[in-house]
Amino acid sequence: MVLPNTPGLLLLVEDNPDDEELTLMAFEQGGITNPAVVARDGVEALDYLFATGSYSDRSAEDLPALILLDLQLPRISGLEVLQRIKRNHITRTIPVVILTTSTEQRDLVESYHLGCNSYIQKPVDYEQFLNVIQQLGMYWLVINCPPPLFATYE
Numbered sequence: 644m645v646l647p648n649t650p651g652l653l654l655l656v657e658d659n660p661d662d663e664e665l666t667l668m669a670f671e672q673g674g675i676t677n678p679a680v681v682a683r684d685g686v687e688a689l690d691y692l693f694a695t696g697s698y699s700d701r702s703a704e705d706l707p708a709l710i711l712l713d714l715q716l717p718r719i720s721g722l723e724v725l726q727r728i729k730r731n732h733i734t735r736t737i738p739v740v741i742l743t744t745s746t747e748q749r750d751l752v753e754s755y756h757l758g759c760n761s762y763i764q765k766p767v768d769y770e771q772f773l774n775v776i777q778q779l780g781m782y783w784l785v786i787n788c789p790p791p792l793f794a795t796y797e
Contacts, residue, residue: 657711
C-alpha cells in the first residue's frame with residue numbers, strides 16, 4: 644500500500660544479499676509497496692543520495708522518504724554514511740534507521756550521537772525479523788509525518 648501521503652522511496656543500504664531479500668520481502672508481505680533502491684556499500688549509498696558517480700543522471704531532488712542503514716559496510720562504514728547524511732542541509736531531515744547485527748554499545752551511542760532516528764538490532768529469528776521490518780515500515784513510511792525535504796522556516 645503506497646499511500647498518497649507517503650509516496651516516498653525506501654533506500655536500503657545493505658551488503659548482505661540474504662538480509663536485503665528478507666527486508667524487501669517483509670515490506671512486501673506487510674503490504675508496504677513503496678519503491679526501493681538498494682545500495683550495497685557506503686559509497687553507493689552516498690552516490691545515490693547526492694546524485695554522483697553512477698547516479699549522476701538522477702535528479703538530486705528525488706530523495707528517499709526513509710533510509711535503512713547497516714553499519715558494517717564495505718568501502719565506507721555506515722557511521723560515516725550517517726554522518727554525511729546528517730551533515731548535509733538537504734538530506735539531514737530524511738529519517739535514518741540503523742538496522743544492524745551490531746551489539747556494540749559504542750555503535751548504538753555513536754549512531755544516536757550522529758543523528759540516527761532509530762537503532763534496531765536485526766533479530767536472528769526469521770519470524771521476528773519479518774515482524775520488526777513490517778512494524779518499522781508501517782511507522783516510518785505510513786504513520787510518521789516527516790517535514791518536507793526542502794522546507795524553509797520563515
